[in-house]
Amino acid sequence: MRTAYSVETVRAAERELMARLPEGALMQRAAAGLAVACGELLGRVYGTRVVLLVGSGDNGGDALYAGARLARRGAGVAVVLLSPERAHQGGLAALRAAGGRVSGDALRDIACADLVVDGIVGIGGRGGLRPEAAQLARAARESALVLAVDLPSGVDADSGEVRGEAVRADATVTFGAYKPGLLVDPARERAGALRLVDIGLTLPEEADVEALQHADVADLLPRPTAESDKYRRGVVGVVAGSARYPGAAVLAVAGALRGGAGAVRYVGPAADKVLAHFPETLVHPGPPDKAGRVQSWVIGPGIGDESDALAEVLAADVPVLVDADGLRFLTPRQVRERTAETLLTPHAGEAAALLGRGRDEVEAARMESVRELAAQYAATVLLKGSTTLVAGADGPVRVNPTGTSWLATAGSGDVLSGVTGSLLAAGLTARDAGSVGAYLHGLAARRAAGPGGAPILASEVADHLGAAWRNVTD
Numbered sequence: 433m434r435t436a437y438s439v440e441t442v443r444a445a446e447r448e449l450m451a452r453l454p455e456g457a458l459m460q461r462a463a464a465g466l467a468v469a470c471g472e473l474l475g476r477v478y479g480t481r482v483v484l485l486v487g488s489g490d491n492g493g494d495a496l497y498a499g500a501r502l503a504r505r506g507a508g509v510a511v512v513l514l515s516p517e518r519a520h521q522g523g524l525a526a527l528r529a530a531g532g533r534v535s536g537d538a539l540r541d542i543a544c545a546d547l548v549v550d551g552i553v554g555i556g557g558r559g560g561l562r563p564e565a566a567q568l569a570r571a572a573r574e575s576a577l578v579l580a581v582d583l584p585s586g587v588d589a590d591s592g593e594v595r596g597e598a599v600r601a602d603a604t605v606t607f608g609a610y611k612p613g614l615l616v617d618p619a620r621e622r623a624g625a626l627r628l629v630d631i632g633l634t635l636p637e638e639a640d641v642e643a644l645q646h647a648d649v650a651d652l653l654p655r656p657t658a659e660s661d662k663y664r665r666g667v668v669g670v671v672a673g674s675a676r677y678p679g680a681a682v683l684a685v686a687g688a689l690r691g692g693a694g695a696v697r698y699v700g701p702a703a704d705k706v707l708a709h710f711p712e713t714l715v716h717p718g719p720p721d722k723a724g725r726v727q728s729w730v731i732g733p734g735i736g737d738e739s740d741a742l743a744e745v746l747a748a749d750v751p752v753l754v755d756a757d758g759l760r761f762l763t764p765r766q767v768r769e770r771t772a773e774t775l776l777t778p779h780a781g782e783a784a785a786l787l788g789r790g791r792d793e794v795e796a797a798r799m800e801s802v803r804e805l806a807a808q809y810a811a812t813v814l815l816k817g818s819t820t821l822v823a824g825a826d827g828p829v830r831v832n833p834t835g836t837s838w839l840a841t842a843g844s845g846d847v848l849s850g851v852t853g854s855l856l857a858a859g860l861t862a863r864d865a866g867s868v869g870a871y872l873h874g875l876a877a878r879r880a881a882g883p884g885g886a887p888i889l890a891s892e893v894a895d896h897l898g899a900a901w902r903n904v905t906d
C-alpha cells in the first residue's frame with residue numbers, strides 16, 4: 433500500500449524525531465537523498481549546470497545543502513534567492529564553501545541549466561507562486577529538467593488543489609512520507625515521477641490517503657473455494673439500460689460477469705440484447721423485488737427516468753451501488769436510512785449536481801468534494817476522474833493509481849459499475865469494492881490501450897478485465 437500523510441501529521445512526526453537528533457540532521461538526510469536523485473535525473477554530475485530556486489524556508493535549505501553536495505562532485509551550481517534576506521543561512525554558507533555561487537542573472541542561468549531544482553516552498557507554502565517565482569518556473573520548464581523538492585511549489589500539499597500558478601516538475605523527491613497532494617490531481621500531474629526519501633519518521637498506522645498496489649488487490653480479490661457454488665460466490669443484480677440506452681445494460685453486465693460474483697441477474701427492458709451478448713446472464717423483466725435473491729444491486733447506467741426501481745432497490749437489505757441516472761433521483765435521506773452499505777459512483781459532473789455546485793469546482797477540489805459527498809449521504813463515494821477517489825464517512829481516502837486518460841470514453845463507467853457491484857456481491861466492503869473495481873478497470877483499460885496508447889472501446893475494457901485480474905494475482 434502506498435500511503436500519504438497530511439502536513440499536520442508529517443510535522444508532528446518531524447518534531448518528535450528532531451527532538452532526538454542533533455540539530456540539522458533531518459535536513460542533511462533530506463539533502464543527501466535529494467542530491468542522489470538530482471544525479472540520477474542528470475545521468476552524471478561532473479560538468480553539469482544546476483540552478484537552485486530557493487525561497488525563504490527549510491525547503492530552500494534542503495535545496496542549498498543538496499546543491500553543495502552536487503558542487504563538491506563537480507557540478508556548476510548557481511542559486512537564485514527569491515527572498516535573499518530570509519534564505520537558509522547554513523545552507524547558503526555550505527553552498528558557497530563548496531564552490532556554488534549566487535546568480536546575478538536568473539533567466540540567463542536558467543536558460544543554460546541542465547537541471548533546475550525547485551526549493552521555493554514545501555509543506556509551509558500557501559497559495560500559488562508569486563509573480564517572480566512563476567516567471568522563473570516557466571523559464572525553467574522551457575529549458576531544463578525540473579526537480580521539485582518535497583512537492584512542486586504552488587500546489588496544496590493536503591488536497592492536491594492548484595489555485596494559482598505552480599511548478600511543473602519532471603520529478604519530485606519527497607521526504608518522510610508522500611503528501612496527499614502528490615497522489616491527487618490536479619497537483620499529481622505537476623509532480624512528475626515520484627521518489628520517497630526515508631528520513632526515519634515514525635508515522636501513525638492510519639494514513640490520510642492510500643493507494644492500493646498489486647499485492648493489496650490480490651489479497652482482496654474473491655477466490656472460489658472447494659465449497660463454492662454460484663450462489664455462495666454471490667449474485668449481483670444489475671438494473672441498467674432502457675429502450676433508449678440498451679448498450680448501458682450490456683456493458684454493465686459485461687463488467688459484472690468479470691467481477692468475481694457467481695452469477696449476474698439482469699433486471700430491465702434490455703434482456704434480449706444482454707442475452708445476445710452474454711447467454712450466461714439470468715434475466716428478469718422486473719420489478720427488482722420480484723427478480724429473486726441477490727447479494728448486491730447495481731442500479732443506474734442508462735435507466736433514464738426509472739425512479740421506482742431505485743426506491744425498491746434501496747429498500748433491499750444488501751449493498752447497493754448507484755451510478756449515472758440512478759444518482760439523479762437520489763436523496764441523502766433515502767441513503768442515510770439504509771442499513772446495508774451504499775456506494776455512489778459519480779463522475780465530476782454528477783458529483784457537482786449532487787453538491788449543487790459547478791463541475792469545475794469539483795474538478796479543482798476533488799478530495800474535498802468526495803469527502804463532503806460521503807458525509808452528506810453517509811455512504812461510500814467513488815468519484816471518477818483522472819485520479820479516481822474512494823471515500824467513506826471516515827478513514828483514509830483511497831486514490832486509484834491505475835487510471836489512464838484513454839478511459840474517458842462512452843460506456844466505460846457502465847463497465848466499472850458492473851465489476852464493482854460484482855465485488856460487492858462477493859462480499860467486499862464498499863471501500864474495498866470501489867477501490868479494487870477502479871484498480872482492475874484502470875489496468876484493463878491500460879492493457880486494452882497497449883503500451884503506446886490508443887483509443888479504446890468500453891467493451892474492450894470489459895474484455896481485458898480477466899487479463900487485469902490475472903496480472904494482479906500472477
Ligand SMILES: NC(=O)C1=CN([C@@H]2O[C@H](COP(=O)(O)OP(=O)(O)OC[C@H]3O[C@@H](n4cnc5c(N)ncnc54)[C@H](O)[C@@H]3O)[C@@H](O)[C@H]2O)[C@@H](O)CC1
Nearest residue numbers: 446458459462488489490491553554555556557558560582
Ligand atoms: N521540518 C523538518 O524537519 C524537515 C523539513 N524539511 C523541509 O522543510 C520544508 C518545510 O519548511 P518550512 O516549514 O520552513 O516551510 P517552506 O520552506 O515550505 O516555506 C515556508 C516559507 O515560505 C513562505 N511562503 C509560503 N507560501 C509562499 C508562496 N506561495 N510563495 C512564496 N513564499 C511562500 C512562508 O512565508 C515561509 O517563510 C519541507 O517541505 C521540507 O522540504 C526537510 O528538510 C526534512 C526535515
Ligand SMILES: [K+]
Nearest residue numbers: 550553581585
Ligand atoms: K518545492
